[in-house]
Amino acid sequence: MLDDVKHIILILSGKGGVGKSTVSTQLALTLKERGFKVGLLDIDLCGPSIPYLLQLEGKDVHQADGGWVPVYTDDKQNFAVMSIGFLLNSRNSAVVWRGPKKTAMVKQFLTDVCWGDLDYLIIDTPPGTSDEHITVMENLKTVKCDGAILVTTPQQVSIEDVRKEITFCKKTGIHILGLIENMSGFVCPHCTECTNIFSKGGGESLAELAKIPFLGTLPIDPRVGQLLGKTCVKELPDSPSAKTFNGIVDRLVVT
């Protein structure tokens, strides 16, 4: 039930492992930090990382009259999470989702979760342009979706794949809010003033070429990978990653 959700933002990438779940989690937490009521939906059926990233593994979701009740991370119910990971019995469970089952599952995730009124819903997706993505696009046609944020890394293989994602968004009519280049340099956690960050990688050049907004870079920062439920902008306020997350949220909030 997305009727009372004011803003919906999809997080997409061409290549896997480029940091979609990390970006989804940190954007959601940054928005919550700004006082918004936020939901985070993980539709990565084969590799749901959100429960781990938020340290919510093993949480149960239950069904009420109206549908699934998401997992709330605080008593104020300002941060709600739904992931296929909550429906798997153990860490070792694996589900083989085939075409129609996959489509039905994603559709159910989009229609049957009782989000209530939310300011923002961030949707973390699997990599590529597959059944899940088409199902999402179809189901979001009737609700207000702000658009997609694309994540890439600087490597050529990732840039080539995100280029396809841009074409997919244009063909399916999804507005592109912008592109983030993740793992675009290295921050040594042992240096206090690290200068080992390079700028203007392939992501920024591609954004210029494709005429889409470039939202910023996130360096490889081992601390970001270890936040596990904590908010980058709070825990590492002076880090380049915190500046990028704050900058993206500044842009989202005014648009």
Ligand SMILES: Nc1ncnc2c1ncn2[C@@H]1O[C@H](COP(=O)(O)OP(=O)(O)OP(=O)(O)O)[C@@H](O)[C@H]1O
């Ligand atoms: N900026 C970063 N600095 C350091 N580690 C990072 C950064 N971004 C992501 N990681 C790490 O890289 C790994 C992959 O990230 P993540 O799971 O967010 O990618 P993904 O695109 O969602 O993957 P998948 O395609 O499998 O869903 C994780 O271990 C995460 O902690």
